[in-house]
Amino acid sequence: MLALGRGLMACPRVLCLDDPFLGLGREVGDKVGDAIRAVAARGVAVLVAGQHVRRLLRLAHRGYLLDEGRVALEGSGPSLGDDPRLARALLDVGRDIS
Numbered sequence: 294m295l296a297l298g299r300g301l302m303a304c305p306r307v308l309c310l311d312d313p314f315l316g317l318g319r320e321v322g323d324k325v326g327d328a329i330r331a332v333a334a335r336g337v338a339v340l341v342a343g344q345h346v347r348r349l350l351r352l353a354h355r356g357y358l359l360d361e362g363r364v365a366l367e368g369s370g371p372s373l374g375d376d377p378r379l380a381r382a383l384l385d386v387g388r389d390i391s
Contacts, residue, residue: 294321297328301337308332313344326352346383350374358382 300308303321313324322345329352333339343349350356353370358379373379378380 294325294328297325297332301332305337307338307340310339310341310343312345313341314343314348316347322348346379347374 295318297310297313300310302379310329317325326348328342329339331372332356341353350370350373353373356366356368356370356373357364358366358373360382365382366376368376
């Protein structure tokens, strides 16, 4: 939360976060998610990369899955979270995710 607050002190138009849920328990992670939603609701674009993919996609307006530097999947956060190709790509079950 401190890092998020420090990032917002500069009144950015874009806030970039790298793995904001890393090492956090469920309750604290939920508070961070609420804070991210509130920041986005104020008109700040939030760009997030991380390992908690499904959790991030529930927050996302848009989501992108990069595979070897290329956009492999894209869509609204919730629809991408439900896409079976996402699970295959994340579990590396076959390399072709088309």
